[in-house]
């Protein structure tokens with residue numbers, strides 16, 4: 157019985173993630189993550205819903221968080237494992253200038269950050 161439940165949970169996880177192997181979603185903005193930088197480090201998007209396609213080409217896990225000009229983090233992606241890719245949706249972002257950064261300990265300080273301009 158326990159085996160069946162675990163199997164179902166694993167299947168549900170696979171469906172929920174969906175990111176791996178699906179390829180880059182149309183209209184998304186690709187950002188590549190390595191130690192310790194984002195490429196590109198300057199990103200411009202239109203306001204509203206923004207879809208990022210996070211590609212971890214590094215050797216450790218990373219994420220992408222977005223901080224507004226007041227210093228408040230408004231969105232954080234799931235962790236992306238080394239060699240993996242994930243879609244990161246941000247619903248209804250307002251025009252302005254934001255900082256994006258990796259929230260893993262020490263990564264931003266090591267240079268994992270960039271500027272997000274929303275028009």
Ligand SMILES: [Cu+2]
Nearest residue numbers: 218258260263
């Ligand atoms: Cu990182």
